[in-house]
Amino acid sequence: MSDPPSESLVPVSAAGMVPFTAEERERVQRYTTLANAESTIRSYRTAWAEWVEWCAGRGFDPLPAVPGAIAAFATEMADAGAAVATIQRKVAAIGRMHREAGIDPPPTRELAVQRAMQGIRRSLGVAPRGARKPLTTRELRRLLAAVPLDTLAGKRDRALLLIGFYSAGRRSEVVALDVADLEEDADGLRLTIRRSKTDQEGEGTLKGVPRKADADLCPVRTLAAWLVAAGITSGPIFRRFDRWGNLTADRLTDQSVALIVKRACTRAGVDPARYAGHSLRSGFATSAAAAQVAEASIMRQTGHRSALMVRRYVRHGSVFVDNAASYVNL
Numbered sequence: 609m610s611d612p613p614s615e616s617l618v619p620v621s622a623a624g625m626v627p628f629t630a631e632e633r634e635r636v637q638r639y640t641t642l643a644n645a646e647s648t649i650r651s652y653r654t655a656w657a658e659w660v661e662w663c664a665g666r667g668f669d670p671l672p673a674v675p676g677a678i679a680a681f682a683t684e685m686a687d688a689g690a691a692v693a694t695i696q697r698k699v700a701a702i703g704r705m706h707r708e709a710g711i712d713p714p715p716t717r718e719l720a721v722q723r724a725m726q727g728i729r730r731s732l733g734v735a736p737r738g739a740r741k742p743l744t745t746r747e748l749r750r751l752l753a754a755v756p757l758d759t760l761a762g763k764r765d766r767a768l769l770l771i772g773f774y775s776a777g778r779r780s781e782v783v784a785l786d787v788a789d790l791e792e793d794a795d796g797l798r799l800t801i802r803r804s805k806t807d808q809e810g811e812g813t814l815k816g817v818p819r820k821a822d823a824d825l826c827p828v829r830t831l832a833a834w835l836v837a838a839g840i841t842s843g844p845i846f847r848r849f850d851r852w853g854n855l856t857a858d859r860l861t862d863q864s865v866a867l868i869v870k871r872a873c874t875r876a877g878v879d880p881a882r883y884a885g886h887s888l889r890s891g892f893a894t895s896a897a898a899a900q901v902a903e904a905s906i907m908r909q910t911g912h913r914s915a916l917m918v919r920r921y922v923r924h925g926s927v928f929v930d931n932a933a934s935y936v937n938l
Contacts, residue, residue: 743891
């Protein structure tokens with residue numbers, strides 16, 4: 609049985625037949641697919657394809673899989689230099705696809721797989737290797753100084769960098785913003801995030817982006833300058849330019865955020881390989897931790913549900929806060 613299951617679960621009868629009409633099945637498929645973030649579906653589909661190909665080359669059945677094969681797949685990735693997070697994601701995809709096919713608990717829960725993963729984590733460590741650096745306030749000021757103020761593309765890029773940083777939003781949240789999601793008042797901007805990774809039901813969340821004294825570094829005034837210059841009064845806030853430099857009505861993608869960050873790095877003489885779109889969000893959290901902002905306040909702005917990731921930023925940002933070595937001199 610080598611065909612991968614669909615990315616969403618469609619119930620089947622005991623005989624393996626789908627007990628729906630074609631129209632009913634399409635309706636179930638449409639809504640169950642919406643239960644997953646698009647990026648998660650894409651990531652799992654890619655991981656599953658790799659697993660199927662790996663099994664085909666070794667004579668294993670990918671579904672249902674034997675735990676020893678999954679353990680071998682994971683350890684081979686580790687030996688090839690894959691990061692722990694990458695291995696965990698691919699093993700999770702295998703487990704998810706088994707559950708989608710009605711195999712629950714999946715073989716990824718078996719002791720052989722769990723012990724293999726435990727050994728991989730101990731051997732490689734769980735700290736991210738080659739992780740992108742956070743764009744803290746110092747680095748971000750350097751980038752902004754290199755982005756032109758007098759071009760339409762420069763105005764857009766500056767607004768995106770500042771809104772991305774101060775909203776501490778995920779890339780997908782930043783590029784999804786529409787004019788209707790903005791509400792300006794004396795304190796700054798209220799941003800309505802319609803949907804996020806941790807809000808798949810679409811209840812929406814509200815974030816505040818405050819005004820800053822320096823006009824060139826103020827996210828509120830910089831965004832207003834971009835919207836006025838671009839003549840945008842409705843629809844997507846951050847839009848792409850075509851190959852001839854003309855502004856289009858098309859929304860930027862989340863990958864565009866990384867490209868804009870890297871382009872700004874190149875202009876500023878900073879190694880672009882060390883930074884990506886997520887560097888804005890992680891940079892805010894790191895900078896807030898360095899300023900000794902309370903963990904709960906950081907989480908409220910970033911939207912993290914778990915404190916574990918935020919604490920990683922806190923450790924990084926507060927490493928020189930009340931550092932014992934600072935008080936010891938030779």
